[in-house]
Amino acid sequence: MFLDMYDVIVVGGGHAGIEAASASSNMGSKTLLITTNFQTIGQMSCNPAIGGIAKGQIIREIDALGGYSGIIADYSTIQFRMLNKSKGPAMWSPRAQCDRKLFSYNWRLFIEKNTQLDIYQDTVTSLIIKQYQVIGVKTYFGLKIKGKSVILTNGTFLNGKIHIGEKQINGGRMAEQEVRGITEQLTQNFGFRFGRMKTGTSPRVDGRSLNYDKMKSQNGDIDPKKFSFFYNTKKLKKQRKCYITYTNQKVHDFIRNNFSYSPIYAGDIKGVSPRYCPSIEEKVFRFSDKKEHTVFVEPEGWNTVEVYVNGFSTSFPEEIQYQSLTKISGFEKVKILKPGYAIEYDYFPPEQLKATLESKIIENLFFAGQINGTTGYEEAAAQGLMAGINVHLKIREKEPFILKRNQAYIGVLIDDLITKGTEEPYRMFTSRAEYRMLLRQDNADERLTPIGYDIGLISSKQMMLLDKKRSKIEKCMYFFQNKNFSPKTINPVLYSKKSPKIHHDKKIETILSRSEIDIKDIVSIPFLMEEINKNDFSQEILEQVSIRIKYKGYIDREKENAKKLLKLENLKIPNNFDYKSIKSLSSEGREKLDYYRPISLAQASRISGISPSDLSILLIYMGR
Incomplete structure (x- = not known):
């Protein structure tokens, strides 16, 4: 019925669970997905939409890394809008209104095609843990299933309670039973902290x-x-x-x-x-x-x-x-x-996790999704993807996969959770990302697809498509940087846009860099249109080149700031570093550094209560 030993057992079939199970199995781990109800795999429990402000960026990043949420959304979309188009490109966010049933149906199809992934309908009520290492799960029907690792993606089901007026119904979702046992086991036997959060849905x-x-x-x-x-x-x-x-x-x-x-x-x-x-x-x-x-x-x-x-x-x-x-x-x-x-439900404050989403207390136990205090399909799916990747790498004793804040919104999300924790349901906003001009929705493939290829989730064919796109962008950039507009050609356009006329030839790049001039204003000029058609520059390529030209100053500044951050990211702190012995650290600094165990000086700097003085002292003790 089951394998003697699974590489990965994923608990829960929501957005985090299905991305986690897909990632680990696609990378080669024999994976078992256990969910209470096959009919609600990938269920949209709240509004039937994917993406939105900052959330659309996350879905594009999941797709760029080899996850499925973006693909499933495309198959299920009934309306698509790019939000915030009146603002700068850092704020543009794709959003798809979806067919709720199609979304869940398509996820089921993708999962069932995966020969490395087994699925089973049951409810996990406790974990099998030996010497602070998880080795399997126990189910409601009394089964014991062995696994080298477990990912918990329980969503709103842990001791879930539904409220409608004075009515109180135990459940993880309307007409679906809550899960009892896991919270009690982890808190009473292993010292985990937990809290209660509330979310809701509309009529x-x-x-x-x-x-x-x-x-x-x-x-x-x-x-x-x-x-x-x-x-x-x-x-x-x-x-x-x-x-x-x-x-x-x-x-x-x-x-x-x-x-x-x-x-x-x-x-x-x-x-x-x-x-x-x-x-x-x-x-x-x-x-x-x-x-x-x-x-x-x-x-x-x-x-x-x-x-x-x-x-x-x-x-x-x-x-x-x-x-x-x-x-x-x-x-x-x-x-x-x-x-x-x-609905009220249990969650586990995420500062109890490593940057890989593995528990600091129980080895090979990972957490992803609302169980970590987040809200939203997109945030859950991103965590599931990262947990699925890292659990595969962990059991094969490979280096962990951690995205930095200047690499992806997913990196911002996880870093915020593990360094700051959350006492209210966490959702992503563009304002949370310091490098949002670098983390645009349109360039997620350029940022992350090579990484997805290296870890085994992106195919050679997909990499070839990316290389082709990069080549087109470079060719188009070169043309815009080296071809001139004559006054006679461009002045009528400039006049119509109330932009100063030119008296000598100017590079296309120079004209396009003006704030009042849009790419649409100039591509219709006959000789330019001819060149665009000859080189097959798509609308996507033109938009990418336009962004790079018009926002070059902002992009360069963020890249420079990211380089400075990288220096601190590269200053790694040993996992066994003895903070308690450094008496010159502030008492709060000692306590928080010892609790959070940051992996780098950059991560230490983002922990609330860590002062510049504490960082300087750390540098000295690290021999810097």
Whole structure:
């Protein structure tokens, strides 16, 4: 039935678990994925969308490294938008509205094609641990399965409790049983710290009961992109509309009058809520001066009437949810298909992990996803991918794979978690990345695909495609840097854009570097268009070259800053370094350095409470 010994056992079939299992098995580890329900593999428990601000960058990075989330999203997309196009390219973020059922179905197809990956429907209730090393798992049905390593990706299932008004239902998701035993084992027997967090979901409603004429239509991009750089997924030819409406004073007054029915304000919920994705009752309470809040009306798929009411997460009783919704423009005759609810669950503060996401306490035990205090499909998938890669490398006694903050948003995510921890559900923002001009969504393949190739997740064919793209970019850059515009050719364009005219020939690069001039303004010039067609410079190549030219100063500055950081990253601190013996360190510095065990001076510098003086003392004791 099972192998005598698996290389990797992955617990949980959510976004973290399926990326972890796919990565470890694709690298050659015999992997077992255990999930409570086959039908909810890759389930979108909240809104049916992938990507968004900073999250879209993460999905592109997962794809560039050889993960699957971007590919699955492409196969399931019903609308694609590039967010923040009015801002600089560091802020551009791809987002795909997905067909919820297709997304889960496609993940199942990909998993079942993987001959290195076994799947089993059961619930893991405890770990088999010997001398502080994990050697397997025990299941609800009493099975003992041996493994060299285990990745826990339990999501919201550890002692999960669902709240709808006064109703409290034990469960990890609506109609799905919670998991008991793992938290108790790790905390009582091995000294792990744990906490409680809370998240929530919005009501699903019948789209036929809504009046879309009262809402603002939100269309997809005219020329929709995709997430995957290499996989041969087709571009969208048709898209489904989303809609926007708003709450109003009537809604807010009704909610205020019913605060006592919310388990958040009745004191039933103890877990910490996500600051950046609050429930509607929290929005009304915390932002009492706001007259309205945006409500995004999102279809759940191609062929369903089910609609997700994004921005209206709630734990109110069903009747109050209904009464609140009917006061929103366009929702006057709404029919609720499924009520919203809040869910509390256990998580383990992530500073208890190494940079590889391996536990500091139990060897070969890895954690990924919401169990680490994060929120969001994208953050979970990224952690799953990194855990899957590192567990494979660990059991083969190879060097760990750690992304730096200047290499990827994934590097920022994991570094934040292990050095700062989190006391509220952590989500990624572009503002968290100091090098966001380097970490753009459009260049994730250039940054990370060579690394994915080196570790065995990217094929030779994919590397050839990247090399071809790089060559095209260099050729296009050379042309723009060396070809001139004459005044007669370019001045009409400059005049139309209210840009100063030129009196002598100027390089195309010089003209394009002007803030008011866009690549679209100049590529239509006949001789330039001829050159573009002759060399087959795609829109993607032109956009890449335009970014490099227009933002050269910002990019160069960030590269220089990253070089300075790299010097500190290269100053490695031995794992057995005796901080307690250095009396000249501040007491707080000694305590935190000994607890976090940073792997480099750069990581030590990011730990809250570590002073410049502490860093200087460390340098001296390291012989620098």
